[in-house]
């Protein structure tokens with residue numbers, strides 16, 4: 001099986017500035033300034049061609065940061081990322097320019113991906129048809145509902161035929177008919193042996209669609225394996241988490257936060 005995505009000890013660190021002046025001090029001081037925060041810490045995993053991987057984890061675990069790293073939206077702070085082929089991100093707010101119309105966004109995204117005018121003209125009807133947003137295609141994206149944005153993003157990303165598809169919560173908005181249409185398209189991708197990362201809070205969708213799961217917890221890989229292995233462990237964790245009192249949950253979050261900042265302070 002050939003690799004399509006390889007992460008080796010990948011770290012994504014953010015600086016939390018309290019004031020704008022701290023940004024300047026961060027540049028001026030040799031050791032930097034401001035509080036560090038690890039969105040992701042020491043992430044290593046390998047995805048093969050044809051893998052459909054559900055990325056799971058509670059709010060703030062680092063799922064969106066991971067999807068932005070896979071698709072090159074943001075660079076890692078350290079570590080190595082190998083991507084074989086082209087990766088495309090579908091997220092609720094991914095890469096759409098709010099001031100431009102839907103049609104202009106299609107053109108822009110395709111141009112950025114290296115398509116020429118002729119290729120874009122050929123792709124355009126298919127994308128518009130898939131998005132199914134009617135007259136809104138010639139309206140600025142800022143007038144779209146979140147469902148419409150997601151549909152347009154989805155339509156562009158799947159129709160440009162990427163090798164790696166990252167779907168970040170995009171199916172959580174919009175109606176069931178569109179979700180079904182997207183699932184069909186994703187199955188098509190699966191059959192073509194492409195790699196899919198499916199980020200979702202819906203364990204049902206992950207179970208239905210994915211063979212593997214990557215469980216992120218507090219910016220680290222908690223577990224990676226088959227759905228059969230990982231989902232029961234994750235469900236057990238969620239059950240225990242939900243059973244905690246509000247106070248216990250707060251303490252848990254505080255400990256996680258401290259750990260994620262302290263790790264950075266030691267670097």
Ligand SMILES: Nc1ncnc2c1ncn2[C@@H]1O[C@H](COP(=O)(O)OP(=O)(O)OP(=O)(O)O)[C@@H](O)[C@H]1O
Nearest residue numbers: 014037038039057058059060061062063064065066
């Ligand atoms: N630009 C940024 N600056 C500072 N912190 C950030 C930035 N982007 C993300 N973070 C922090 O990194 C952590 C991981 O965020 P991320 O959005 O990847 O989590 P997530 O698992 O996708 O969460 P959710 O399920 O709520 O969407 C969060 O604590 C978030 O506050």
